[in-house]
Amino acid sequence: DAKTTQPPSMDCAEGRAANLPCNHSTISGNEYVYWYRQIHSQGPQYIIHGLKNNETNEMASLIITEDRKSSTLILPHATLRDTAVYYCIVRVPPYEAAGNKLTFGGGTRVLVKP
């Protein structure tokens, strides 16, 4: 699985968009980008995933660059409840990953301020 690089921490203002970057310059052609988040003391929560097209769901948008070497998770209107650690994970599709395993790195600690 490709290695990812994320900033260790970032702040954003409540009500504004939060843009979380992730670098994955060694990503392979069939590897997906996943995002999970972990609110303090809770289990991680799936947010979104994508291969090469931009994706949007009710929680966030995922923008993947054309060369797929980096991506950005966008929380459109950050709230205080979005304060969490956000993990960017790059991995082959579930049907190619033995046991559908995930590998978590250090993530980005996001603090949403009023």
Place this chain on the structure above:
Amino acid sequence: NAGVTQTPKFRVLKTGQSMTLLCAQDMNHEYMYWYRQDPGMGLRLIHYSVGEGTTAKGEVPDGYNVSRLKKQNFLLGLESAAPSQTSVYFCASSFEAGVRSYEQYFGPGTRLTVT
């Protein structure tokens, strides 16, 4: 639909004691996982199971054993607890590989302290 539940929520053990952590899921998932998370770190996979009666080692399996006798349950055992096993333990489950398997569902965690 409770999702993934873990028992107990908290536990304090003395060095050398044993215990079993229970994970249960009601989503009919084939795959289940045990992770540990040390302070300030990401999650690390201990063991996982791809179906009833199967188990496999993850990244940090030493000192732990697991069993999956029923599809809905995944047990994590510590035979002789050590202070290095002080951590928060998370269980997760997912569908088997396919269209619906991109997401893992996590439980609330068990905080274990070994003194």
